[in-house]
Amino acid sequence: MSTLLSYPQPIEQAVAQIELILAQETERLLPPHLPLSYRSLALLLLQDDRGLWQQLTVSDWAYQQIHAIIENMQQQLGESPVAAIARTRQQTARQLEQSVLSEPATTQITIAERLHQLTVNPLTGFPILLGILYFGIYQFVGQFGAGILVDAIETAFETYVSPVVNHVTAVLFPWQPIQDLIANDYGLITLGIRYAVAIVLPIVATYFLMFSLLEDSGYLPRLSLMLDRLFKIIGLSGRAVIPMVLGLGCDTMATMVTRTLETKRERIIATFLLSLAIPCAAQWGVILGLLSQRPLALLIWAGFITTIFLVMGFLTAQLLPGQKADFFIEVPPLRLPRLKNILLKTYVRMKWYFWEIIPLFLWASVLIWLGRLTGLFELIIQGIQPIALWLGLPAASAPIFLYGFFRRDYGAAGLFDLQQQGALDGVQLLTAAVVLTLFLPCIAQLQIMIKERGWKMTLAMATFIIPFAFVMGYVVQRSIHLLGVNL
Amino acid sequence: MMLSTVKPGTIATVAALATNNDAIVKKLLAMGIYPGVEIELERRFPSYVIKIGRSRAAFDQQIAHYIYLRPCDC
Incomplete structure (x- = not known):
């Protein structure tokens, strides 16, 4: 499990449950060109990744179990799991950035910045x-x-x-x-x-x-x-x-x-x-x-x-x-x-x-x-x-x-x-x-x-x-x- | 307030993404636009251009209607 990213509790709980179910499957879950960890798989399933659902082979039992887990998780979470997962990632990325980056106090307007303004302002952009x-x-x-x-x-x-x-x-x-x-x-x-x-x-x-x-x-x-x-x-x-x-x-x-x-x-x-x-x-x-x-x-x-x-x-x-x-x-x-x-x-x-x-x-x-x-x-x-x-x-x-x-x-x-x-x-x-x-x-x-x-x-x-x-x-x-x- | 009603130069915090269209929500999330994040509206014409941290995104008026703002926490 990643030590960096920890999602809201209902998601983490659902991920852990799905991981367990996937581990019990005997058949190969995915084609060999898709080597994904159980955790990644579980997270993608929670986000209703259509492409993955199509490629995944699981037993009917596992399929029903996973669906039940997702439904339960959604009730507890009260928001879209896609949004919650994306937000967690963005916040972690931002914290990481803040901890390693120091910015000069005065912000200088660079040439690239000026050029950007010129290219998107209709008055100068169209010419x-x-x-x-x-x-x-x-x-x-x-x-x-x-x-x-x-x-x-x-x-x-x-x-x-x-x-x-x-x-x-x-x-x-x-x-x-x-x-x-x-x-x-x-x-x-x-x-x-x-x-x-x-x-x-x-x-x-x-x-x-x-x-x-x-x-x-x-x-x-x-x-x-x-x-x-x-x-x-x-x-x-x-x-x-x-x-x-x-x-x-x-x-x-x-x-x-x-x-x-x-x-x-x-x-x-x-x-x-x-x-x-x-x-x-x-x-x-x-x-x-x-x-x-x-x-x-x-x-x-x-x-x-x-x-x-x-x-x-x-x-x-x-x-x-x-x-x-x-x-x-x-x-x-x-x-x-x-x-x-x-x-x-x-x-x-x-x-x-x-x-x-x-x-x-x-x-x-x-x-x-x-x-x-x-x-x-x-x-x-x-x-x-x-x-x-x-x-x-x-x-x-x-x-x-x-x-x-x-x-x-x-x-x-x-x-x-x-x-x-x-x-x-x-x-x-x-x-x-x-x-x-x-x-x-x-x-x-x-x-x-x-x-x-x-x-x-x-x-x-x-x-x-x-x-x-x-x-x-x-x-x-x-x-x-x-x-x-x-x- | 909606992003489509504020003036260029406004700095505010995203309050909600008000659409049921999952595809749009996913795109906005991928561009770093989600509730709680601070954005600056740079311009409304010819397209909406906003600044999120050190990156920028552009979209049309329809999408600007979906983005609800509240006064910034800053």
């Missing part, structure tokens, strides 16, 4: 938020990562790697289909590896670096508390800010993180918005690059997607039944992040991301190759072509939507290729960017959605999103033409 978005996200990830780095690596790849690969495969394999599998326009190396290394890697790396920096500085909870009221409008709470911001890096990872949200309703809304209106870093990075010469188109794209995010969130929140989300979060002190930790976190995230996507990029290349070889893709593309034409896009853009399904960024990267060839004007670029942003999430995200939300929910979301994306593309295209805006 700081916009500043972080502009410099951290737009300038660093958008301009530096998606612009300068992508250009440099892409050019190097196209200059030094692709021609060599094309040449070597042409010499080694005299059969055209094998050459196409490895090299040329859609090959494993010239398309799969090139997209992964030259386009996605620099964007995602710079984004994860920025995200880790914000995470370690303690800024994210402050962002949550600043945006809670806004997020309540779309049926979410400030806690959902973190998965949403993470979604701007990788929606697949973010969909997984929606687990941290409190209610099922919140998890559904967040998953839906992530798959509909939150572009991942690779996607918006490429779109930023595509539209950087046309600031007005970029502004319209950003404004339109933000509006969709808010309106669809609002409507979903109105339609979905269930309890409204509560918001509470611990606010840690602001800290100067350690470079080593940030680099390590970025490295771990990159490693996860890279091993997750490299196979998918390669599979996509193989599937595209197979699809083209069998003529199946030709059929699907022919099916999409009328939609592309309806959207005012050239027929050559149809493959992008098909490939966009394999990876969000894949489609965007395909758009990048098309733009390099000068095949699209401003309105067409904007339309394609809007459709691709709203369009179905990539295969990896779809898999995670099925895992987290189930088949039915995922199917319902996909059934809504596909036509919605095309219709919204049409709306944008028609509006621009009707208003006579020149992009």
Whole structure:
């Protein structure tokens, strides 16, 4: 028994009784990976720990005995055992702290304290938020990562790697289909590896670096508390800010993180918005690059997607039944992040991301190759072509939507290729960017959605999103033409 | 008095957590908010931010309604 913690008498008594009962059980109580002492077990049972009740194997006799003990204890205690146990622990911790800590009499207001006040005061906090978005996200990830780095690596790849690969495969394999599998326009190396290394890697790396920096500085909870009221409008709470911001890096990872949200309703809304209106870093990075010469188109794209995010969130929140989300979060002190930790976190995230996507990029290349070889893709593309034409896009853009399904960024990267060839004007670029942003999430995200939300929910979301994306593309295209805006 | 009715800068002692929602009570307890503890309300907008000892917590108005205060023991 712990000498440090002693709970109110009715709890201690009940713990002792439950310990005795558990000790009499002959079967193994818990799976081997949960080595808990009888005392810990008894305390968790008193607090009605659902997870533990599910894993615990006890005889019917013990089960009834334990329940009777808990009932008896509750009558004597007169308050929730959860509260009593937590209070005892907190009080002990506080006493311990007081006995070892001496504080200076004068309290100095530190820089971290001042910064905290600035970040949570709406008058200064919102400008700081916009500043972080502009410099951290737009300038660093958008301009530096998606612009300068992508250009440099892409050019190097196209200059030094692709021609060599094309040449070597042409010499080694005299059969055209094998050459196409490895090299040329859609090959494993010239398309799969090139997209992964030259386009996605620099964007995602710079984004994860920025995200880790914000995470370690303690800024994210402050962002949550600043945006809670806004997020309540779309049926979410400030806690959902973190998965949403993470979604701007990788929606697949973010969909997984929606687990941290409190209610099922919140998890559904967040998953839906992530798959509909939150572009991942690779996607918006490429779109930023595509539209950087046309600031007005970029502004319209950003404004339109933000509006969709808010309106669809609002409507979903109105339609979905269930309890409204509560918001509470611990606010840690602001800290100067350690470079080593940030680099390590970025490295771990990159490693996860890279091993997750490299196979998918390669599979996509193989599937595209197979699809083209069998003529199946030709059929699907022919099916999409009328939609592309309806959207005012050239027929050559149809493959992008098909490939966009394999990876969000894949489609965007395909758009990048098309733009390099000068095949699209401003309105067409904007339309394609809007459709691709709203369009179905990539295969990896779809898999995670099925895992987290189930088949039915995922199917319902996909059934809504596909036509919605095309219709919204049409709306944008028609509006621009009707208003006579020149992009 | 409720936390949602006091002015920023107020230092007071938590008197009760007035909700039957166990999940919320557990969260508040985990953040160190329980009857008898002294808290300071730092701000009410855009969210409620309170100081408990050397740590801070933030929550929305709904949760602030659940936290009842009495004049501080200090």
